[in-house]
Amino acid sequence: MGKDTIVIREIEQKDDxxxxxxxxxxxxxxxxxxVGTAYEDLSLDCMTETYNKPKAKYFVLASGSEILGGAGIAPLENYSGNVCELQKMYFMPSIRGKGFGLKMMTRCLDFAKSVGYQHCYLETMPYMDDARKLYKKVGFEFIDKPMGDTGHYSCTVWMLKTL
Incomplete structure (x- = not known):
């Protein structure tokens, strides 16, 4: 699997x-x-359907038929402002540290801007150091409390970026 054979594309039903x-x-x-994290989300088993709605999109990192990771943008649940959430951004160990996180973030944030969101929110875990470094690198800032109600009460780090 060469770096040049890995692509970022929209999710397809076969990828679910x-x-x-x-x-x-x-x-x-x-x-x-x-519990209290993406692990128990029912949407994990039907991602194509979950992101098939206005102002939402999920992208996968693919090498042929192999799915190596992904990330999505969707409206922030239970929030009335013009804020999206960066959701379910995870990568397999074999592709970490190779620049795909930044490429995926750029793709997701470009989409968010293109559909008119003003801010992007995310939740993460305090020990996911590499992820938090990437989020800060692209302009996310730590905030004091969660926004909306995602159901991910075990995630105790919240960040926000102006788009």
Whole structure:
């Protein structure tokens, strides 16, 4: 698998079980609780359907038929402002540290801007140091409390970026 054979593309129905497996695998690897996080989201098993709505899109990192990670943008749940959420951004160990996180973030944030969002919110875990460094690098700033109600009460780090 060469770096040049890996592409970022919109999710397709055939990707649903592969991205669900990849995300759950990374969450287990990272020691993320199975409750109060993306691990228990019903949407993990039907990502194409979940992101098939206005102002939402999910992208996968693919090498042929293999799904190596993904990330999405959707309206922030239970929030009335013009804010989206960066959701379910996870990558398999084999592709971390190769610049794909920045490429994926750029793709997601470009989409968010193109559909008119003013801010992008995200939730993460305090020990996901590399992820937090990337988020800061692209302009996310820490905030004191969660926004909306995503149901991810185990995530205790909240960040926001003006688009």
């Amino acid at each position: 079980p592969k991205i669900a497996k990849a995300i759950r695998s990374v969450l287990i690897e990272m020691g993320v609780p199975k």
